[in-house]
Amino acid sequence: MVRVAIVGCGKVADQHVQAIRRISDGHVVAACDREPLMARQLAERFRILRSFEDVGEMLRATSPDVVHITTPPQSHYALGLQCLEAGSHVYLEKPFTVTAAEAESLIEAAQRRGLRLTAGHNHQFTPEMLEMRRLVEQGFLGGRPVHLESYWSYDLGDMSYVGPLLGNRHHWIRQLPGQLLHNNISHGIARLAEFLDSEPTELSASAQQSAQLRNLGGEDVMDELRVLLRDKSGTTAAFCFSTQIKPGLNRFQIWGPVNSIAVDLMSGSVIKHRGRSYRSYLTFLVPPLTSAREHLVNAKRNAANIVRRRMYQDSGMKELIHRFYQSICGRCPPPIPYRDIVLTARIMDSIFALIHADAKREAIDA
Amino acid sequence: MTGEFIAPRADRILVTGSSGFIGAKVVEILLEYGFSNLRCFVRPSSRLDRLEIALRRFSAEGCVELVTGDLLSPDDCAKAAAGTSVIYHLAAGFDKSFAGAFMNSALSTRNLLDAFLQRGQAKRFVNVSSFAVYSNRTLKRGAPLDETSPLEDAPQERYDAYAFGKLKQEEVVHEYGRTRGLPYVILRPGAVFGPGKKNLSGRVGIDTFGFFIQVGGSNVLPLTFVDNCAEAIVLGGLVPGVDGEVFNVVDDELLTSTQFLKAYKRQVKPFFSVRVPYPVAYGLCTLWEAYSRRSQGQLPPAFNRRRCAAEWKGNRFSNQKLREKLGWRPRIGMNEAMALFLAQFAPRAS
DSSP states (O other): OOOEEOOOOOOHHHHHHHHHHTTTTTTEEEEESSSSSHHHHHHHHHOOSSSESHHHHHHHHHSSSSSEEOOOOOOOOOOHHHHHHHTTTEEESSOOSHHHHHHHHHHHHHHHTOOEEOOOOOGSSSHHHHHHHHHHTTTTTSOOOOEEEEEEOTTTTHHHHHHHHOOOSSTTTTTTTTTHHHHHHHHHHHHHHHHOSSSSSSSEEEEEHHHHHHHHTTTTTTOOOEEEETTTTTEEEEEEESSSSSOOOOEEEEEEEOOEEEEEETTTTEEEHHHHOTTHHHHHHHHHHHHHHHHHHHHHHHHHHHHHOOOOOHHHHHHHHHHHHHHHTTOOOSOOHHHHHHHHHHHHHHHHHHHHHHHHHHHHHH | OOSOOOSOSSEEEEEEEETTTTTHHOOOOOOHHHHHOOEEETTTOOOHHHHHHHHHHTTTTSSSSSOOOOOSSSHHHHHHHTOSSEEEEEEOOOOHHHHHHHIIIIIIHHHHHHHHHHSSOOOOEEEEOOGGBOOTTTTTOOOHHHHHTTSOOOHHHHTOOHHHHHHHHHHHHHEEEEEEOOOEEHHHHHEEEEBBBBBTTTEEOOOOSSSSEOOOOOSOOOOHHHHHHHHHHHHHHHHHTTTTTTEOOSSSSBBBHHHHHOOOOOOOTOEEEEEEEEHHHHHHHHHHHHHHHHTSSOOOOSSHHHHHHHHSSSOOEEOOOHHHHOOOOOOOOOHHEEEEEESSSSSOOO
């Protein structure tokens, strides 16, 4: 049984504890938050035996096998290092660290100590993403990916999230280099990083503020982002983050030289597109019918997963945690390759650098 | 209400949540009572329309101080509480998550209390809570629910983050009363209604499944019209000899769920609704809860026995304590209150 401690007892901590409870190989032994009331409320609700306000004391008193760090990202590096130094494996919520340099240093520290790290890219482990990965590994694409597209949207209507950050310049999200984008895009970028073979040789990014956010008093916060990338092998990728696209999107599409796959994480579906051509008017009949069949298969699979009680809103997190604990026990490699974690962080660094440069230029022009 | 108050009219009074539905009305009634040395605390993202209307009514824009901040910041709390003798704490957290609700209710209250005791001249802290803190699980249908009734002991099982936040907030206030000598009063309003709030109370029913399901029908709603509720809150901060007391806030001549829904449909719009008797709803909630547990939360326990009882069981409510100890009387009767509530909706096209 893996003994787990949670550091940071805010909203995300609930998801972690619930996901850990759904797997058989984890047990939460401690809750820690620098605000003792927050630690106590989590411990009380989930019947966690011990709560702490000091991480060092918690590590000494409980020696957890794994620490899940669910604090704001600015504290990830220092807390992660402290936990590694105490001999615990670490699960860091997204974004993994504030910068790629911090990510690299943390990974190096873990490797030096023979410990494991993972990033909270739980959307990579939903049933539909696992199915997509299985198809890619089986060679369904027919070669290296030619092009990737990732869409991630966020609804500004949820004022419980944007309200506090818009009202407070000192809010931790406002203190991140990429502000709102920084806290939201890592899931969408991580999907691209997985299939890019190296650091992009070309990257362009453009960000702006939506009229809706401007009306909400968004000040300098950007909420619309478009990114284009190309790696050494020539694979291209596009990323779109939007608060305005309706209906909301959480989608990944990967095109190969023969076939392509579209994953819709909102509806939990994987659609295979085969590069087949049809004669004459069959072009207008067969592909839509094939597509309809694909959707039906997805609906059937999802219904079966519901009946078998396998479909959770956080099924990706449950799967990621399970795989991470398996890797700690030496049964498999870390669920997210360190290369992917670092590449995600580097791409994010580059995006924010470009956005800042644009903003500076615009300020000078103005 | 006549007689002496614990604070002279020149005292500095703080109202948190002052731009809200009830808060703006509390400010208005304080001004009406002659308390003009007010400090109104608002979030930077708050819409101030209601508060501005209240201030304009009493030409008080110049004398009322507006303080912007976040109660999770001890510095902002210190700024808000400095020099105040009475605090009306109405700021509420409506976060759907338990941690968020706790943070915005209990933690912000703790910060405010620390600031009040350090920087204020604490005469009274008025904690505005909610009927949501009660559990009527052990009460029979139709039994009276009053200030002595049991509190919810498992808000997580009720899947009610708001109730959890309010319960923890009350715990903090009680603790400060016990250990730090904080003079306080707790008010628990029922379902507050009035112009400016258009949605139907969840105690009438739910529209989760695409159409309206009325649960029960003969169950009495713990209604309180916003003006009546605000006056009870104001008196809670001023009347002497009630420190440490808890008051339920409900009006007279309470309506049943069916009476309320009928009036709403008649005036606002006719819509399709299905009435589910309480025992059937309780049975369905039992099944939902059992499946939720069996599936380890695949289906969130949004409908469960505790919530069903708390919202739709049907109890009797009383404002006797409020009348006796605070001298409160509803300034607006139920008929007039309903007319004012319904008047905010545009008349139906004939």
